[in-house]
Amino acid sequence: IQKSIQASASYLSELDKLKKVKVLSTISIKVQQRSKADSMDASYTSGLFKGGDGTTFILEGDPFANSAGTVLTYLQGKVAGLNIAGSGSQVSLSWRGGTPLLYLNEMQQQVDQVQSxxxxxxxxxKVFRPPFFGGLGGGSGGAIAIYLKKGGSRNENVRGLNFANVAGYSPVREFYSPDYAQADQSTEAGDYRTTLYWNPYVITDKTHRRILLPFYNNDITRKMKIIIEGCNAEGKLTRVEKIFE
Incomplete structure (x- = not known):
């Protein structure tokens, strides 16, 4: 009986604890998605160029960017108070009585460099309204910061221009030519080489008009095609083809 009373007391104690537990109402979590401009700003900018009072232009997907030609032509009429006159390297900038500073990847540049x-x-x-405190002299004319695409985001499909991916230069390789005078070069397998000899470094002069070029024939050739290409000291090219039987 005593054990039963203790079990009942324990049960009532746990039940009392459950009564004191409060169930919270539904919790709503709201996540604000970062805009593309904010993502680009976080990826490209640093220091005093990050954030700030300015206007950001993302050129990817902007049809006007393909026809504007230059950065400053693209910005004409897009920023209130920013005056851009002229074209090419003769363009002039003014904003609230001052001249905006120009930056390429956060390094100060001249107009002709930006226009190229x-x-x-x-x-x-990214266009910063005056004053821009990240510039020399207080940036009384504001600033224009230009950011080049990073390696993986370069656009190779530009209308009117042809692009090609070049793998690079091949390392120097020596042309294989067997030396059957050595025992370890001999083999029971047949020799079916199609090119028997190639040497791009044959140099002649007045004292060396004839040069001996030894090589071994293969097992099947009875007729050889000899091609000689070169140039003289004046840069004149020559090419000779002959067939020997």
Missing amino acids: IPLSDVAMI
């Missing part, structure tokens, strides 16, 4: 940048290589342009 293809828009197809530009990922983002």
Whole structure:
């Protein structure tokens, strides 16, 4: 009986604890998705160029970027108060009585250097309203920061231009030519080489007009085609083809 009373007391104690537990109402978690401009700003900018009071232009997907030609032509009429006049390297900038500073990947540049940048290589342009405290002299005319695309995001499909991916130069390789005078070069397998000899470094002069070029024939050739190509000291080219039986 005593054990039964203790079990009942324990049960009542646990039941009392459950009564004191409060069930919270439904919790709603709201996540704000980062805009593309914010993502680009986080990826490309640093220091005083990050955030700030400015306007960001993302050139990817902007049809006007393909026809504008230059960065400053693209910005004409897009930023209130920013005056851009002229074209090419003769363009002039003014904003609230000052001249905006120009930056390429956060390094200060001159107008002609900025105007030579293809828009197809530009990922983002960030225009800072005056004053821009990241510039020399307080940046009384504001600033224009241009960011080039990173390696993996370069656009190779630019209308009107042809692109090709070049793997690079091949390392120097020595042309294989067997030396059957040595025992370890002999083999029972047949020799079916199609090119018997190739040497790009044959140099002649007045004292060495004839040069001996020894090589071994293969097992099947009875007729040889000899091709000689070269140039003289004046850069004149020559090519000779002959067949020997």
